[in-house]
Structure formats: C-alpha cells, structure tokens
Amino acid sequence: MTRRIYPHLREWDSRLFRWCNRTIRHSALxxxxxxxxxxxxxxxTISFVxxxxxxxxxxxxxxxxxSLVSLTISHLVAVIIKRKVDRVxxxxxxxxxxxxxxxxKDPSFPSGHTTAAFSVFVPFALASAWLSLLVIPLxxxxxxxxxxxxxxxxxxxxxxCFIGTFVSILAVSVI
Numbered sequence: 001m002t003r004r005i006y007p008h009l010r011e012w013d014s015r016l017f018r019w020c021n022r023t024i025r026h027s028a029l030x031x032x033x034x035x036x037x038x039x040x041x042x043x044x045t046i047s048f049v050x051x052x053x054x055x056x057x058x059x060x061x062x063x064x065x066x067s068l069v070s071l072t073i074s075h076l077v078a079v080i081i082k083r084k085v086d087r088v089x090x091x092x093x094x095x096x097x098x099x100x101x102x103x104x105k106d107p108s109f110p111s112g113h114t115t116a117a118f119s120v121f122v123p124f125a126l127a128s129a130w131l132s133l134l135v136i137p138l139x140x141x142x143x144x145x146x147x148x149x150x151x152x153x154x155x156x157x158x159x160x161c162f163i164g165t166f167v168s169i170l171a172v173s174v175i
Contacts (some may be wrong), residue, residue, distance in 0.1 A: 109155070
C-alpha cells in the first residue's frame with residue numbers, strides 16, 4: 001500500500017511546492033514572505049522567548065518559559081530528523097526553482113523555521129484563545145514563506161508544524 005501512496009504524495013508535494021514557489025509569484029509577496037520567514041529564524045525566536053522570560057510578568061513569563069523549553073526540544077528533534085532523513089532541498093532537486101541570493105544547503109526535512117515558529121507560538125496560543133487567532137496564522141505564514149522562497153517542500157513544513165505543535169503541547173502540559 002505504501003508503494004502506491006508514496007508516488008502520489010511526492011507528486012502532491014512537488015505540485016504544491018511549484019504553486020507556492022512559481023505560480024503565486026508577485027513582488028509584494030516577495031517582500032512579505034521575505035520578512036515573515038524571519039519570524040522562524042533563530043534571532044527572532046530566541047529573542048522573543050527570552051524577552052518574555054526576562055521581562056514579562058506572570059502569567060506571560062511562565063508562557064515564555066514553556067515556549068523556550070518547546071523551542072529547545074523541538075530544535076533538537078528537528079536537527080536529529082534532518083540528519084537521519086537527509087532530504088535534498090527543492091532548489092537542488094528541481095529545475096526552475098526561485099530562491100534568494102544565499103539558499104541554505106543543509107537538509108530540507110523538516111523545516112527548522114516552521115518547527116521553531118510553531119514551538120514558540122503554540123504555547124501562547126494555548127494560553128489565550130484570542131491570541132491564537134494571531135499567532136497560529138503567523139506560524140503558518142512562516143511555513144508558507146519557506147516554500148515560496150524555494151527552501152522547503154510542503155511536507156517539510158507540515159512536519160515542522162507537527163513537531164513544533166506536539167512538543168509545545170508536551171511542554172505546556174508538563175511544565
């Protein structure tokens with residue numbers, strides 16, 4: 001059964017990637033996704049959670065700690081999976097992929113930026129229903145930006161979403 005499903009999943013992954021990377025291309029989206037992608041980067045995610053841990057009052061300080069634990073654990077999980085799976089980035093495997101000037105060369109699966117965004121934002125979403133309406137779409141936009149910028153397949157970003165969310169739920173329930 002897996003042998004029959006796998007080619008269909010790969011085709012879906014490639015088609016959705018091409019749609020995100022080429023079909024919806026627009027100069028306004030170039031700027032927008034170029035900015036949003038940084039919300040999943042190390043500088044933003046670490047600074048964001050440390051700001052809450054160091055400067056926020058309760059209950060947000062506690063949410064910041066949960067977010068920091070989630071970010072740390074999910075990063076380790078993502079790095080281990082990246083090394084085990086060792087998936088080539090889309091721009092290295094497909095022709096006519098649009099990327100920025102210095103595309104990453106480390107393995108593609110899972111998306112570290114998407115993992116980080118969800119691991120940081122999900123504890124805040126779980127702490128506040130109204131805040132979830134802002135932070136979950138932000139995290140999803142980080143994933144979309146990674147595909148738009150030619151750096152990840154949709155399955156990379158979906159895996160990052162699951163890892164970040166799962167680890168966040170564990171962190172929130174344990175801490």
